[in-house]
Amino acid sequence: MKLASLSDACYKQQDVIEFLVVEKESVGNIHKRLCAVYGSCAVDRSTVGHWVQRVKASGSGETELRDRPRSGRPATATSPDMLQCADGIIHVDRHITSRQLAIQFSVSNGSAMEVINTLEYLKVCARWVRQSLTAEHRCQRKAVCSELLEHFDAEWESLFVPDCQ
Secondary structure, X not given: OOOOOXXXXXXXXXXXXXXXXXXXOOHHHHHHHHHHHHHHHXXXXXXXXXXXXXXXXXXXXXXXXOOOOOOOOOOOOOOHHHHHHHHHHHHHOOOOOHHHHHHHHOOOHHHHHHHHHHOOEEEEOOEEEEOOOOHHHHHHHHHHHHHHHHHHHHHHHHHHOOOOO
């Protein structure tokens, strides 16, 4: 069975658990059945136990097992302002490392890499380079290739045919 994503599998398992609790299945049997269907994507037995308790505690049959919104620090590493600022810094210094970028923005190295990946940069020869070419870059590349091809067509004999003198 191929699932769309791990979170999708998790939500499906929550629905199955809610159904099996109504059917009065034990936690152990619910977990065994989930393992049989979802294999390595099955939630842990302790998670099944927590969800079963939440379903039984609600009693109404309308249990919300998904996480509720909670207060805390919002994700700021991939905000539009941060992305624009990081893009500007990378344009100025293409040799900057992800660690230096993380220190400059006071974020973790993983968050700095997430910013870099969101901006679609790759590290090539110790420089950050966009993964996709702009229309202008494609035109420049085509012009250079055409010029080289014309040069080759005009002088190919001198390159490959030895002088017979």
